[in-house]
Amino acid sequence: MALRGLVKHFDTKLAVSQVSLDVPAGSFYGLLGPNGAGKTTTLSMAVGLLRPDEGHAFLLGYDVWADPTAAKARLGVLPDGVRLFDRLTGPELLAYHGLLRGMDAATVDQRARELLEVLELGAGNRTLVVDYSAGMKKKIGLACALLHAPRLLVLDEPFEAVDPVSAALIRDILQRYVAGGGTVVFSSHVMEVVERLCDHVAILSDGVLRRHGTLEEVRGDRSLEEVFVQVVGGRVATGSELAWL
Amino acid sequence: MSAQPGVLPFVRLKLRLIGNGLRGRPARIALFVVGVVISGFFAIAGYAIFAIPGVADNERAAGILLPLGGAGVVVGWLFLPLVFFGVDESLDPARFALLPLTRRTLITGLFAAAMAGLPAVATLAATAGMVDSAARLGGPVAGVAQLVGVIVGLLLCVAVARAVTSAFATALRSRRSRDLAAIALAMVAAAVGPLQLLALSGAERADWDKVAAVAHVVGWTPLGAPYTMGLEITDGRWWAALLKLLIALAAVGGLLWWWSTTLENAMVGTAAEGRRATATDRKPVDLLLFLRLPRNRFGALVAREVRYWWREIRRRASLITFTMVGLFLPISVTISNGSPDSMVIFVGALAALSLANQFGFDGSAYATNITAGVPGRIEIGSRTVAHAIYTLPLLVTVSVVVGLLAGHPGRIPSTFGLLIAAYGVGLGLVLPLSVRAAYALPSSSNPFAMSSGGGASKGLLAFAVLLGAIVVSLPLQIVALVLGSVWLWIGLPVGLAYGAAAFLIGSGIAADMVDRRAPELLAAVTPNR
Numbered sequence: 127m128a129l130r131g132l133v134k135h136f137d138t139k140l141a142v143s144q145v146s147l148d149v150p151a152g153s154f155y156g157l158l159g160p161n162g163a164g165k166t167t168t169l170s171m172a173v174g175l176l177r178p179d180e181g182h183a184f185l186l187g188y189d190v191w192a193d194p195t196a197a198k199a200r201l202g203v204l205p206d207g208v209r210l211f212d213r214l215t216g217p218e219l220l221a222y223h224g225l226l227r228g229m230d231a232a233t234v235d236q237r238a239r240e241l242l243e244v245l246e247l248g249a250g251n252r253t254l255v256v257d258y259s260a261g262m263k264k265k266i267g268l269a270c271a272l273l274h275a276p277r278l279l280v281l282d283e284p285f286e287a288v289d290p291v292s293a294a295l296i297r298d299i300l301q302r303y304v305a306g307g308g309t310v311v312f313s314s315h316v317m318e319v320v321e322r323l324c325d326h327v328a329i330l331s332d333g334v335l336r337r338h339g340t341l342e343e344v345r346g347d348r349s350l351e352e353v354f355v356q357v358v359g360g361r362v363a364t365g366s367e368l369a370w371l
Numbered sequence: 372m373s374a375q376p377g378v379l380p381f382v383r384l385k386l387r388l389i390g391n392g393l394r395g396r397p398a399r400i401a402l403f404v405v406g407v408v409i410s411g412f413f414a415i416a417g418y419a420i421f422a423i424p425g426v427a428d429n430e431r432a433a434g435i436l437l438p439l440g441g442a443g444v445v446v447g448w449l450f451l452p453l454v455f456f457g458v459d460e461s462l463d464p465a466r467f468a469l470l471p472l473t474r475r476t477l478i479t480g481l482f483a484a485a486m487a488g489l490p491a492v493a494t495l496a497a498t499a500g501m502v503d504s505a506a507r508l509g510g511p512v513a514g515v516a517q518l519v520g521v522i523v524g525l526l527l528c529v530a531v532a533r534a535v536t537s538a539f540a541t542a543l544r545s546r547r548s549r550d551l552a553a554i555a556l557a558m559v560a561a562a563v564g565p566l567q568l569l570a571l572s573g574a575e576r577a578d579w580d581k582v583a584a585v586a587h588v589v590g591w592t593p594l595g596a597p598y599t600m601g602l603e604i605t606d607g608r609w610w611a612a613l614l615k616l617l618i619a620l621a622a623v624g625g626l627l628w629w630w631s632t633t634l635e636n637a638m639v640g641t642a643a644e645g646r647r648a649t650a651t652d653r654k655p656v657d658l659l660l661f662l663r664l665p666r667n668r669f670g671a672l673v674a675r676e677v678r679y680w681w682r683e684i685r686r687r688a689s690l691i692t693f694t695m696v697g698l699f700l701p702i703s704v705t706i707s708n709g710s711p712d713s714m715v716i717f718v719g720a721l722a723a724l725s726l727a728n729q730f731g732f733d734g735s736a737y738a739t740n741i742t743a744g745v746p747g748r749i750e751i752g753s754r755t756v757a758h759a760i761y762t763l764p765l766l767v768t769v770s771v772v773v774g775l776l777a778g779h780p781g782r783i784p785s786t787f788g789l790l791i792a793a794y795g796v797g798l799g800l801v802l803p804l805s806v807r808a809a810y811a812l813p814s815s816s817n818p819f820a821m822s823s824g825g826g827a828s829k830g831l832l833a834f835a836v837l838l839g840a841i842v843v844s845l846p847l848q849i850v851a852l853v854l855g856s857v858w859l860w861i862g863l864p865v866g867l868a869y870g871a872a873a874f875l876i877g878s879g880i881a882a883d884m885v886d887r888r889a890p891e892l893l894a895a896v897t898p899n900r
Contacts, residue, residue: 175738177890198744209738211675213682217655218675224656225671226743231656238655249655254682270739 127278127311132171132181134164134333141167142333145181149311149326154304156324157313158350160358164333165313166206166282172311173203173280186277199227202276204267206283212256216247216266219255220273227274234273241269245295260287268296272303279303281312285319297323317351331358375473381480382487389488410493417497425504433504433602435583438590441501441524441598444494448528449535478631485529495525501598509605516612517601523619524597530626537633591615593622668745669753676757679732685812686732689725690761697722701769705776712848715786718769719793720840722762723801727833729754730809735897747885751802751878766790785851785859788866792847795870797840799877801833806884808832811898843873 127149134142142164149155159165170176172183174190174197183190188197211219217238224234242249245265255266264284271279279300285293300310300323314320320327321341327350328338336357337344345353393400421440424433467477485491498521506514590599597619603612656666661677664670680686701714730737740750770790774783847869851858885892 173742175741175890175893195744198742201742203738203742205735205738205742209735211679211733211736211739213679214675215658218659218678221655221659222671222675223739223743225659225666226668226740226745228668231666235654235656242655250653 127172127186127280127309128184129168129172130182130184132168132183133179134167134171134176135179140333142171142178145330145333145335147328147335147338149309151186151309152304152307153309153326154300154324155309155311156320156327157311157330158315158317158320158327158354159313159330160315163330163358165330167333168330169280169282169311169313170205173201174198175203175205200277202271202274202279204264204271204279204281204284210255210263210267210270212258212263213254215252215254216242216258216269217249217251219266220269223270224273229274237273238269241272244299245269246292261289261292264288265292265296268299272299277308279308279310279312281310283314284312285314285316293319317349317354321345321350329354329357375476376480378480378483381484385484385487406489410489414493414496417493418500418503421498421500422503425507428507430508430602430605431583433508434590434599435579435586437501437504437598437602438586438595439582441498442589442592442594444498444598445524445528445531445594448490448494448532474631474634478627478634481634482529482533482627485533486525491525491529494528495521498524498598501601505601505605509601513601513604516604517598519616520597520600520619523616523623526623527593527597527619527626530623530630534626534630534633537630591618593618596622669749672740672745672749672753673757673760676754677760680757680761683732686725693721693725694765697765697769698772701773702776705773712786712789712851715769715773715789716793716841716844716848719766719790720797720837720844722766722794723797723840724833724837726754726758726798726801726805727836728809728812729758729805730892730896731812733896734812735893737893737896741889741893747882747889748878750885751882755798755802755874755878762794766794781859785862785866788862788864789844789847789851790866792866792870792873793840793844796843796873797837798870799873799875800836800840800843802874802877802881803884804832804836806881806888806892809892809895811896844869 127147129145129147132142132145133140145164145168157165157169167176171178171181172185172190174183174194177191185197186200188200190197211222214222220238220241221234224238225231239249241247242251245268247262247265247269255263258266264287268281268284271281284296284300288296297319300312304310324341326338326340327344329336329344337353341350344350393403421436424430424436472480499518501521502514502517505517586595589595590602596615600612600615603609603615660666660670660674664674680690697718701718704714767787770783770787774780774786847866850865851862854861
């Protein structure tokens with residue numbers, strides 16, 4: 127995935143400013159940033175959900191905005207929030223995604239069952255996705271993104287609101303996926319997860335890309351959290367205020 | 372126990388919330404002004420109506436109008452918030468859950484705050500007409516008694532509205548029961564039209580003695596009791612007036628007690644219980660598809676849409692409303708010996724109108740289809756097919772029923788042709804509109820919550836399209852009139868062709884627009900969070 131000078135304004139506010147980024151094939155890439163930094167906006171532009179004001183996005187060599195069909199065929203996306211057709215049951219939703227991707231029905235059935243079982247969602251579960259817990263919604267969203275065996279996965283906050291057991295499961299699946307030659311890009315503001323999983327990181331704040339490169343390049347000999355807080359410009363409580371606590 | 376605040380802070384909070392809601396938002400101020408004007412209109416009209424018996428010096432009319440009118444006002448307070456306006460949750464009890472307030476303080480405070488609003492003021496002004504009547508009929512003492520009654524009546528109105536909505540809110544915590552209640556309310560709302568006609572026809576051959584008897588009984592129920600106190604004084608029955616006051620006060624007290632019990636639940640909240648899921652062994656694809664839909668992209672899209680028309684509560688409400696209107700209008704026109712043709716065109720166009728904001732129903736979930744790269748032609752086509760699966764049987768039913776009721780079974784095919792033509796024209800206009808003027812629906816779980824501002828104006832656009840569809844279908848109706856009996860033979864094929872042509876043109880335009888503007892469409896239907 128390659129981004130070239132992406133810019134996006136919302137009304138008068140500049141949400142993303144000149145973001146250029148190269149994600150090498152086969153890498154596990156973490157996009158870090160505080161809330162409101164423009165992570166979701168950047169990823170939305172990268173996968174073709176939000177038209178950029180300027181700039182280009184390439185997925186596996188195809189321009190997302192010039193040749194969307196070719197680019198999207200090899201891409202799996204877990205969008206943020208509740209962007210799923212959640213009035214379907216889990217199996218129905220997976221079947222929908224599979225057929226929508228032009229897969230044949232037998233393959234969809236086989237892969238959907240396997241995914242539901244591995245992610246512990248239950249292949250025969252007839253609960254509507256809208257009634258799922260937050261962690262289950264993330265898992266079914268991930269299953270939908272994986273179903274057509276994409277070469278590139280773009281995940282927006284895959285670990286948000288996920289319990290530790292499910293998070294470990296998701297981590298395992300993603301690591302296996304990268305080991306098999308896939309590329310993962312995901313956004314997060316949880317340093318531990320990024321430090322443990324990623325070989326590349328980028329730090330975004332106020333719509334500007336502050337640091338990017340391999341994990342070692344970015345953090346040097348400090349912890350990622352220290353670098354992050356320093357780059358983003360957060361303050362550390364000194365002790366003189368809030369003394370009554 | 373620390374000192375408890377009185378009711379004033381609650382009232383001030385409510386007024387401040389109203390004021391802050393208006394600040395710097397011209398659209399809201401305009402809406403508020405419209406609200407003031409409408410309330411003022413109702414207040415004046417109500418006052419005038421309730422004052423008529425006094426001015427006309429007609430005690431018998433007063434004996435009918437006051438209890439029935441008063442009961443109507445109370446029932447209005449009961450149903451209108453549920454059906455149309457939603458509940459004014461500016462003072463949400465849940466927000467007070469963490470404050471050290473006794474239940475008694477909270478209830479009186481919220482109750483007083485609920486009084487500070489346009490509806491309450493308008494109601495008080497309208498029912499003040501009854502005081503006028505009572506004073507003219509029975510002198511100042513009767514007037515004072517009626518004034519007490521009117522004020523107690525207002526308390527009753529507000530208590531009814533609060534208690535019932537609070538009870539509903541508690542009962543409707545789980546999604547499933549809320550869905551059921553929404554369906555029931557949609558049917559009630561859709562039945563208002565037919566009921567009105569029934570009431571009108573009933574009024575034409577009304578037996579006033581019977582009505583007076585009913586009014587007398589209603590006057591002794593809590594609904595009418597506060598509004599008839601002045602009349603009892605006029606008749607010299609002091610004891611009756613006192614008894615009615617007690618009845619009304621007891622009702623208010625009971626309602627407040629009921630409210631306070633449900634309030635506890637509303638503040639704490641109950642966990643939503645999911646549907647008891649039963650396991651199944653069927654394959655995922657078979658679970659999604661049905662009706663021998665093709666096992667491909669088109670089939671999946673149609674299957675999802677069909678499921679959504681039933682499972683998504685707002686869509687189901689619109690289907691039910693359309694079914695009621697679509698069946699009732701042509702039938703009532705046919706029965707009253709009018710020509711159903713113009714109604715038929717209206718119904719056909721109306722059927723297409725439920726697609727006017729089809730992407731808005733999806734909300735941000737539409738992102739799925741964009742990332743999968745669904746071509747516009749398939750997107751639009753599948754949505755129309757899914758809608759037609761629900762609509763076409765209904766259109767067939769309408770034409771058959773109308774033909775049979777009119778005593779011309781031979782006209783069934785040509786009527787159906789006209790319906791299809793209007794449906795096709797409606798689709799041809801609505802489909803491009805649904806892409807171009809899509810708007811986000813609030814992500815609220817209340818199926819009756821409407822988005823304010825931009826959404827409303829785009830809703831008006833849909834109304835314009837309805838008119839347009841009727842106009843475009845008119846030539847066909849004129850041809851039908853000119854040709855007379857020949858039309859009975861060629862009506863169906865001509866109607867089908869006309870409708871199909873309009874649909875193909877419109878859907879082609881819409882499909883192009885989806886291909887070019889999919890991200891903008893997604894942004895338009897994504898609710899702001």
